[in-house]
Amino acid sequence: MEFEEKTIKIFIDTSKCPDCESKACIEACKIYSRGILQLKDGIPSVSHLDPEEIKRKGTECLACEYQCQKNGNNAIRIEVPIKGLSEYMAKRNLK
Numbered sequence: 001m002e003f004e005e006k007t008i009k010i011f012i013d014t015s016k017c018p019d020c021e022s023k024a025c026i027e028a029c030k031i032y033s034r035g036i037l038q039l040k041d042g043i044p045s046v047s048h049l050d051p052e053e054i055k056r057k058g059t060e061c062l063a064c065e066y067q068c069q070k071n072g073n074n075a076i077r078i079e080v081p082i083k084g085l086s087e088y089m090a091k092r093n094l095k
C-alpha cells in the first residue's frame with residue numbers, strides 16, 4: 001500500500017503486517033499525527049479517507065516508520081524529498 005501526504009510518500013509492505021503483534025504504527029499515528037492509519041482486517045489502512053483528506057490531516061511526523069522499525073516488522077518506508085539534495089551531493093562528490 002502507498003499514499004502521499006503533502007510532501008512525503010509512505011510505502012507499507014502489508015504482507016508483513018498480519019503477524020505483527022504490536023501494530024505499533026497505529027498507536028504512533030494516533031499520538032503523533034491525527035490517526036490517519038487505522039487497522040482494517042489486521043493491516044494498517046487509509047481507505048477510510050480520500051487522498052485530499054490524507055494530505056490535510058497528515059502531519060508528516062514519520063512516527064509510523066520509526067515505530068514499525070523499532071517495534072513492528074519493518075514494513076514501512078517513507079520517501080522524504082529534499083529539494084536540491086542531489087545537486088548538493090554531486091557538487092561535493094558524495095553519493
Ligand code: SF4
Nearest residue numbers: 017020025068072073
Ligand atoms: S507496525 Fe509495521 S508491521 Fe506492524 S502493522 Fe504497522 S506497518 Fe505493519
